[in-house]
Amino acid sequence: MKPYQAFASWLAVSxxxxxxxxxxxxxxxxxxxxxxxxxxxxxxxxxxxxxNIGWLYLALNVPVLAWGxxxxxxxxxxxxxxxxxxxxxxxxxxxxxxxxxxxLLSSVFGGLLLGFGTGLCLRAGGSSGGFDIIxxxxxxxxxxxxxxxxxxxxxxVIGILVVFTGNWDIALYSLISIxxxxxxxxxxxxxxxxxxAFIVTQKTEELLQQMLSRPRGxxxxxxxxxxxxxxxxxxxxxxxxxxxxxxxxMVRRLDPKAFVNIVETVGVMGDFRRNG
Numbered sequence: 001m002k003p004y005q006a007f008a009s010w011l012a013v014s015x016x017x018x019x020x021x022x023x024x025x026x027x028x029x030x031x032x033x034x035x036x037x038x039x040x041x042x043x044x045x046x047x048x049x050x051x052n053i054g055w056l057y058l059a060l061n062v063p064v065l066a067w068g069x070x071x072x073x074x075x076x077x078x079x080x081x082x083x084x085x086x087x088x089x090x091x092x093x094x095x096x097x098x099x100x101x102x103x104l105l106s107s108v109f110g111g112l113l114l115g116f117g118t119g120l121c122l123r124a125g126g127s128s129g130g131f132d133i134i135x136x137x138x139x140x141x142x143x144x145x146x147x148x149x150x151x152x153x154x155x156x157v158i159g160i161l162v163v164f165t166g167n168w169d170i171a172l173y174s175l176i177s178i179x180x181x182x183x184x185x186x187x188x189x190x191x192x193x194x195x196x197a198f199i200v201t202q203k204t205e206e207l208l209q210q211m212l213s214r215p216r217g218x219x220x221x222x223x224x225x226x227x228x229x230x231x232x233x234x235x236x237x238x239x240x241x242x243x244x245x246x247x248x249x250m251v252r253r254l255d256p257k258a259f260v261n262i263v264e265t266v267g268v269m270g271d272f273r274r275n276g
Contacts, residue, residue, distance in 0.1 A: 009079060012124035017083045019117030020128055021054075021090030027110030029053065030098035034161060034174040035114055035181070036154025038064060038130030044161065054091030058084055061129040068133040079126025080133060087128065103173055111177035115184025123188055154178045194265035196238050199251060201258040204233040210250050211237060238265055 024035065024043075032047055034040040038060045046053035061084045069077045100106045118128045127133055131153040155175065162171045200223060201207055211218050221234040239247055244262070251258050 009124045009126075010082075012120045013079050013083050013126050014086055016117040016120030016124070016128065017086035018090050018094075019113050019120070020083075020087045021094050023110045023113035023117065024053070024087075025091055025094040025096045026099040027106045027113065028177065029096055031103045031106045031173070032170060033103070033107055033110065033177055034158060034170070035110075036131070036157045036174070036178040039128075040154060040157040040161075040174075044157075052092075054088040057091070057129075058088040064130060064133050076126060077133075079121070079124060080129050083121045083126050084129040104176070107173040107177040108180055111180025112184055114177070115181035116188065118181065119185045119188025122185065154182075194238055194240060195244055196236065196263050196265045197244075197247060198261040198263075199235040199237075199258055200232050200260075201235065201251075201255045202232055203255040203258070204235065206254045207235060207251065207258075210254065211235065211247075216243075 024039070027033075028035055029043065029046075032043075034043050039057050042053050042056035042060050045051060045056055065077055065081050065084065068080060098106070100109065121128050134153060155178065158171050158174055158178070161174070162168060199207065204220065208218060208220075216237050216239050219236040221236060222231065223234045224231050237247075248260070251260055
């Protein structure tokens with residue numbers, strides 16, 4: 001990784017971790033709401049035992065991060081571990097004071113802040129730990145939206161809350177927060193969305209050399225212009241929305257005169273590498 005890329009990742013994960021800590025301490029915890037997942041479990045334990053939720057959040061994430069180390073790769077787990085540690089540290093600095101007096105406002109805007117922070121961490125190549133890691137493992141094999149998987153997994157935690165406390169008000173407000181966070185995550189973390197790019201070019205070899213190193217498959221189609229009757233190659237490739245900007249920059253650099261048509265892809269069958 002180049003120095004500026006490492007700095008950009010560090011900045012994104014640090015900012016995301018700060019937003020997560022702020023969502024916990026100024027919106028969710030003052031009203032004893034849950035965020036779901038590992039953090040939700042840490043909150044439940046903290047509410048019951050008066051323990052420090054930030055350090056509980058860190059401790060409970062350790063086994064999940066260890067599992068991710070062997071499944072998701074070292075870079076992902078490195079940034080996830082940094083995110084969890086940074087969020088735990090920020091929770092010691094951000095005071096636990098209510099920002100809003102209305103519990104509905106706290107649940108909605110807590111979810112927005114939490115989802116934005118989590119999305120930044122995921123987009124930078126890490127996660128906020130906990131169920132984000134489990135959802136990322138599932139999304140790499142099942143190609144499903146990360147945010148909605150986090151919502152489903154976190155819903156299980158809310159179910160446990162209802163079973164043990166019977167407090168439906170807190171459970172429902174917590175579900176609003178979790179659902180909001182999941183939708184925001186999917187707006188920011190767009191790795192699962194697919195597009196197909198059709199690139200008509202005269203610099204086939206230069207583009208292929210770069211495109212095949214990503215790695216994504218490329219199909220070459222021979223074409224002929226209707227007006228000019230010139231024969232050119234059309235390169236067809238399926239990629240993710242997350243990687244689309246990189247592809248467009250590559251085409252502009254190697255062949256500024258190339259004609260590019262990008263369409264959304266509903267589904268993909270066959271050999272498509274989902275964890276690129």
